Amino acid sequence: MAHWTPFPHTDRYGWDALRVQQQWSALHLGDAEPLPDDPAALQAWVHFHNGEFEQAAAAGLAAGGAGITVANKATGVYATYLEPREQTRLDLFLQMAERARAQVAANPQYANAWYWNAYALGRYCQGISVAKALAQGLGQQIKESLEKAIELCPQHVEARIALGTFHAEVIDKVGALIGGMTYGAKKEVGLQMFEQALALHPRSAIGMVDYANALVMLEGEERMDEATALYERAAACEPLDAMEELHVEMARAELHEES
Template sequence: MSKWKTFPHDASGFAYEGDALWKAWERLHAGDQEPWPEDEASQDAWRAYHRGDFQNAVALGLKAETASGMAAANKAQSIYATYLVEDEDEKKELFEEVADRAEVALKEYPNSINAHYQHAYALGRYSQAISIAKALAQGLAGKCKASLDKTLALAPDHAEAHIALGAYHAEIIGKVGSMVGSLTYGVSKDAAEAHYQKALELISGSAIARIEYANGLLTMYGNKKVKDATALYEEAAECEAADAMERLDVEFAKSELSD
């Protein structure tokens, strides 16, 4: 594994050493519903993730050999690839690795909420990297949807899965249209918005919930929803970040507004 880029922002407020991680756990994991890990190895992997030390989080998470450690590793690699990797081939390779590891985790830890979610997330981001049309042709959409459905069966309040399902509906509609999307894939604009809105109910202070909702509106409605999307980006830019991922979300919202 080559040396990864360092987190490009001040991470001094995201250390969560000692009992600080336990005290902040509910807030930090409101979006992914990850259970508190009892073992120190997994805790250390999550500490590395939250402070933006993504490469170390992957190494520590895999070394822990637990469901939570694997979840930390996969989330760290996915967020790193999403925000800090510019090369498209490298992005695809990183997401493929996560999807492959998550498939193994699904067999070893079938009740791990985030084994299912990270499988879907990695497939979804990989699909975006290769184009939604190619992903649909390869049958990746069905695999992604199945993993998201399983995530919500295990954890109905998994806000990040609701966000991803919103994106699933929106992106298929954006590619094939509402009618074909409905008949062929069972997607709808109403379902997309319902998932985005549910996520905002569950994590009301979330930047990423607003960003993805804005993206979905633009994908489904185009210029008709620019005003609504802009308002969501403005709200996202004002959100308070509790860890490295959330800081990257906020900074992304700011960059969208400055373009």
């Protein structure tokens, strides 16, 4: 397999194992992942936070156990933001989902196994088209996995963001009536998920960006000013690590498109 496209700014972040441990709560406010006991898994997270996504995935897979989660997160962030080849992106998401389902089978009480399964399937659906994915029955799997992650870990910010996005995208693609009757998608629930996520993590750039996108999908031009304000707040965030930098860059790209 070809090497992954590198994150271009690894020199900006000097995370090491001690600093990651010290700042764990801030770094993982979004995914509520527990600090791993395994030094090998912790080192995989060091690679992740520095933007060394290929090394993070390889180290996580080699560590096994809790390392599978950092491998999945590194794969997901890389495939979403840096992989230029569409088919490779889709293949990476399917690999993530397979690993996450194995984690669910081994430990059904582990929230991030459910979350990364949903994330991988959600990104895969966006790649093949949401409407096509819904026809394949993937929508219900995503919704149920996200709801399970939130049930197991009510403070899981990223699961709330993803569930809000699910409700918005389904309604955007098939309409409120069919979306509600067939897939359980509801505008008010989607917006509530974003509000709860940002209450838990007010400086989440990805939460602001996805909330802005959802406002436009669900309510159109009348919420455009509010959406723009969210993009501006996200673009002004100071990233803690490479993943957050990619989120901030996406917010800036959205603002550039609007201007």
